[in-house]
Amino acid sequence: MFMHIFKYRMKCFLGDKVTLFWTMLFPILLSILFLMAFSNLSNVDSFTGARVAVVNNDAYKSDKMFQETLASVTEKHGDDAPLLSMELVSLEEAGTLLEQGKVHGVILLEPDIRLVVNQSGIYQSIIKSFLDQYKQVSASYKSLFQTNPELLTDGDKLVDYSADYSYLTEKGLGKNKTDNTVTYFYALLAMASLYGSFWGVRVVSEVQADQTMRGARINLAPAHKMKMLLAGILAAWIIQFVELSLLILFMSLVLKVSFGNQVGYILLTCLVGALTGVTLGTLVGGLIKKGEGIKIGVLLGISMIMSGLAGLYFASFKYFVTKAIPIIAYVNPANLITDALYALYYYDTYQRFALNIFLLLAFSAVFCMLTYLSVRRDQYASIPSIQEGN
Amino acid sequence: MVIKVENLVKRYGELIAVDHLSLEVRQGEIFGLLGPNGSGKTTLINCILSLLKYDKGNISIFDKPMAPDAYDIKRDIGVIMQNVAVFNELTVYENTDYFCGLYIKDKEERKKLVDEAIGFVGLNDFRSFYPKKLSGGLLRRLNIACGIAHKPRLIILDEPTVAVDPQSRNNILEGIVRLNQQGATIVYTSHYMEEVEQICSRIMIIDKGRIIAEGTKEELKSMINIGEIVSVESVELDRTLLDSIGQLPNVSQVGYENQNLTVIFTKGRNNLLHLMDLLRKENLSYGSVYSKLPTLNDVFLEFTGKQLRD
Numbered sequence: 001m002f003m004h005i006f007k008y009r010m011k012c013f014l015g016d017k018v019t020l021f022w023t024m025l026f027p028i029l030l031s032i033l034f035l036m037a038f039s040n041l042s043n044v045d046s047f048t049g050a051r052v053a054v055v056n057n058d059a060y061k062s063d064k065m066f067q068e069t070l071a072s073v074t075e076k077h078g079d080d081a082p083l084l085s086m087e088l089v090s091l092e093e094a095g096t097l098l099e100q101g102k103v104h105g106v107i108l109l110e111p112d113i114r115l116v117v118n119q120s121g122i123y124q125s126i127i128k129s130f131l132d133q134y135k136q137v138s139a140s141y142k143s144l145f146q147t148n149p150e151l152l153t154d155g156d157k158l159v160d161y162s163a164d165y166s167y168l169t170e171k172g173l174g175k176n177k178t179d180n181t182v183t184y185f186y187a188l189l190a191m192a193s194l195y196g197s198f199w200g201v202r203v204v205s206e207v208q209a210d211q212t213m214r215g216a217r218i219n220l221a222p223a224h225k226m227k228m229l230l231a232g233i234l235a236a237w238i239i240q241f242v243e244l245s246l247l248i249l250f251m252s253l254v255l256k257v258s259f260g261n262q263v264g265y266i267l268l269t270c271l272v273g274a275l276t277g278v279t280l281g282t283l284v285g286g287l288i289k290k291g292e293g294i295k296i297g298v299l300l301g302i303s304m305i306m307s308g309l310a311g312l313y314f315a316s317f318k319y320f321v322t323k324a325i326p327i328i329a330y331v332n333p334a335n336l337i338t339d340a341l342y343a344l345y346y347y348d349t350y351q352r353f354a355l356n357i358f359l360l361l362a363f364s365a366v367f368c369m370l371t372y373l374s375v376r377r378d379q380y381a382s383i384p385s386i387q388e389g390n
Numbered sequence: 391m392v393i394k395v396e397n398l399v400k401r402y403g404e405l406i407a408v409d410h411l412s413l414e415v416r417q418g419e420i421f422g423l424l425g426p427n428g429s430g431k432t433t434l435i436n437c438i439l440s441l442l443k444y445d446k447g448n449i450s451i452f453d454k455p456m457a458p459d460a461y462d463i464k465r466d467i468g469v470i471m472q473n474v475a476v477f478n479e480l481t482v483y484e485n486t487d488y489f490c491g492l493y494i495k496d497k498e499e500r501k502k503l504v505d506e507a508i509g510f511v512g513l514n515d516f517r518s519f520y521p522k523k524l525s526g527g528l529l530r531r532l533n534i535a536c537g538i539a540h541k542p543r544l545i546i547l548d549e550p551t552v553a554v555d556p557q558s559r560n561n562i563l564e565g566i567v568r569l570n571q572q573g574a575t576i577v578y579t580s581h582y583m584e585e586v587e588q589i590c591s592r593i594m595i596i597d598k599g600r601i602i603a604e605g606t607k608e609e610l611k612s613m614i615n616i617g618e619i620v621s622v623e624s625v626e627l628d629r630t631l632l633d634s635i636g637q638l639p640n641v642s643q644v645g646y647e648n649q650n651l652t653v654i655f656t657k658g659r660n661n662l663l664h665l666m667d668l669l670r671k672e673n674l675s676y677g678s679v680y681s682k683l684p685t686l687n688d689v690f691l692e693f694t695g696k697q698l699r700d
C-alpha cells in the first residue's frame with residue numbers, strides 16, 4: 001500500500017508543472033540573472049573599483065602594516081582592476097569628498113580603524129568587508145608575532161605568509177580564494193530549498209478532507225492517514241532533492257559557480273535542505289486552513305525573508321545578521337543552508353558544516369512533529385465544498 | 391440494517407444543518423435522499439461517513455458503530471462525492487487504479503477490478519486520457535469509477551448528475567440500477583425529483599435538516615390529498631365562471647393566470663370530465679388541456695409550502 005501511494009504521489013508531482021516551475025526552473029532562471037548582474041558589476045568595477053579617502057593623520061602614518069596592506073589592494077594586478085582606489089587626504093578634505101560622492105567611504109584611524117560612509121551599497125560593503133578582514137588578519141598576526149617573534153625580522157617569510165590572504169572575505173582563513181558572489185548563489189540555493197515547501201503544501205492538502213475533494217476521498221479509504229502523509233513527504237523530498245542537485249549541477253557546470261569539490265557533502269546539504277523545505281511546507285499546510293493560494297503566499301514571504309537574511313539580495317546582510325543578531329542566523333534555515341555550503345567551500349574542518357546540518361535536521365524534525373499534530377485529527381468540523389483544481 | 395442513524399444533530403455555528411434526524415437504510419434498496427439546495431444532504435452524508443464531527447447522535451453501518459478508523463466498515467463503502475475528486479496529473483486508468491489501490495492490495499485482482507469499473511462507466515475509449523481532456527459528463531463517470539472500483543457493498547452517491555448532459559445522466563442512472571442489481575445497497579442524494587422517482591425504491595424528503603416525509607413514491611404521493619392537476623391553456627374566464635369551477639366535485643384549488651387555468655383535484659373519478667363539461671356548456675374556446683398526476687414536487691410543496699426547485 002505504501003509503495004502504491006508513493007508511486008502515484010511521484011507521478012502526480014512529476015506532472016505538476018506549476019510547482020516544478022517554481023521549485024526548479026525559477027531558481028535556474030534567477031541564477032542566470034544573477035550571473036548577468038554580476039558580470040555587469042565586474043565591468044563597472046574594472047573601471048573604478050571602490051574609492052576611499054584615507055585620512056592622513058598620525059595614527060595612519062605610524063601603522064605600517066595597514067599602509068602596506070592598502071598598497072597591495074590598490075595595486076593593479078594584470079588586467080584585473082584593483083579592489084580599491086585611494087586618496088590620502090586631510091580630515092576636512094575627506095569629509096568634502098564623501099559629501100560630494102567622489103568617494104564611497106572614508107577610512108579614519110584613531111588608532112582603531114573606522115569606516116565612515118553616508119549610504120549603503122555594494123562599494124561600501126566591499127570596503128567594509130576589506131576592513132573587517134584586515135582587522136581579523138592583523139589580530140591573528142599580532143598573536144603570531146607574540147608566539148613567533150623571529151618572524152618580525154624575517155621579512156620574506158612574512159610576505160609569503162600574507163600573500164595567501166585575500167581581502168574580500170570576512171574570514172579568509174580557509175582554503176579557497178574568496179569570491180563574494182558565491183554567497184548570492186548559495187543563498188539562491190537556500191531559497192530553492194525553501195521553495196520545496198510548495199511540495200509540502202500539496203502533500204498535506206492531498207490528505208486533508210477539508211482542503212481538497214481528493215483529500216476527502218482519501219479519508220474515506222481504509223488506509224492510515226499517516227502512511228499517506230509519509231508517502232507524500234518521501235516523494236516530495238526525493239523530487240526536491242533531485243531538483244536541488246540539478247540546480248547545483250547547473251550553477252557549477254554552466255555558470256561556473258564554485259562549490260568546492262566535496263560532492264558528497266554538497267549532496268548531503270541538498271538532501272537535508274530539501275527535507276527542511278518540504279517539512280516547512282507540510283507544517284504551513286497543516287496549520288493554515290485557508291486556501292492553497294494563501295499558504296503559498298505565506299511560504300513565499302517566509303522564503304523571501306529568510307533567504308534575504310541569508311544574503312540573497314545583499315551578501316553582506318548575511319554577515320551583518322550573523323554578527324549583530326546571531327540567534328536569527330541560527331534559527332534561519334536559509335542561512336543554515338547557505339552557511340553549510342559556505343563552510344564547505346572555505347573551511348578545512350567540518351565543525352561549522354556539521355553544526356549547520358545538525359540544526360537543519362533538528363528543524364525538520366520539529367516541523368514534522370508539528371505537522372503531525374496539526375493534521376492528526378481525522379474528523380473535521382466543517383468541509384467546505386471545494387471545486388476541483390490543484 | 392446497512393445504515394442506521396439515530397437522532398443526528400450537526401451544527402455549523404448557529405446554523406443547524408441536520409436537526410435530530412434518524413434514518414435507516416435497508417439491505418439491497420436504492421434509498422433516495424431528496425431535498426432542495428442547502429437542505430443538509432451533503433452534511434448528513436459526511437456525518438454518516440465520519441468525515442464530519444457532529445454534535446449529537448449515533449451512527450452505525452453494517453450494524454457496527456461508524457468511526458474514522460473503522461477500516462473494516464470503510465472497506466465496504468464506496469463514495470461518490472458531489473464534487474469531482476480526481477488527480478489532474480493522472481490518466482483515467484491511473485486515477486481509478488490509485489483509488490482502488492487504497493482498498494485492494496492484490497495487483498492482479500486490482501487490475502481486473504479497475505478494468506471492469508472503467509468498462510462499467512463506459513470510459514474504455516478514454517483510458518489514457520487526462521481529466522482535463524474529458525467533458526463534464528465523462529469526468530463525472532470517472533469520478534464514479536474511482537468510487538466503485540473496489541466493489542463496495544454500500545455505495546453512496548451525492549448528486550452525481552449535477553451539470554451532466556442527458557446521455558451521461560442516463561448512463562449514470564442505469565449504472566446505479568445495475569450496481570444495485572449486482573447486490574449493492576445504494577444511497578442516492580439529489581434535488582432532481584424525476585431521478586429519484588425513476589430509480590429509488592424508498593425516498594426520504596428533507597428540508598432544513600429535518601425529515602419532511604419518507605416512504606416509497608406511491609406512499610409519499612398518497613400522503614397528500616392531490617388526485618390530479620389539470621391545466622387548460624388560452625381560455626377566457628370571469629369571476630363567476632371561476633367560482634363555478636370551484637364548485638365542481640373534488641376541486642381543492644383553482645388558479646388562473648395569463649389566461650391559463652390550473653385546477654387541482656383531490657382524488658376522485660371523472661374529474662377532468664366534469665371540468666370539460668362545464669367549459670363546453672359555457673361555449674368557451676380553449677387551447678391545450680393537460681392532466682398530470684402529482685409529483686414529489688407537489689408532495690414537497692404541500693408539506694413545506696415551497697417548491698423543491700425554484
Ligand SMILES: Nc1ncnc2c1ncn2[C@@H]1O[C@H](COP(=O)(O)OP(=O)(O)OP(=O)(O)O)[C@@H](O)[C@H]1O
Nearest residue numbers: 382383384402407426427428429430431432433434
Ligand atoms: N462548511 C460549512 N460551514 C458552514 N455552513 C455550511 C457548511 N457546509 C454547509 N453549510 C450550510 O449547511 C446547510 C446544509 O448544507 P449542505 O451542503 O449539507 O446541503 P445540500 O443539501 O447538500 O445542498 P446542495 O444540494 O446544494 O448540495 C446549508 O445551509 C449550508 O449553507
Ligand SMILES: [Mg+2]
Nearest residue numbers: 431432433472
Ligand atoms: Mg450537497
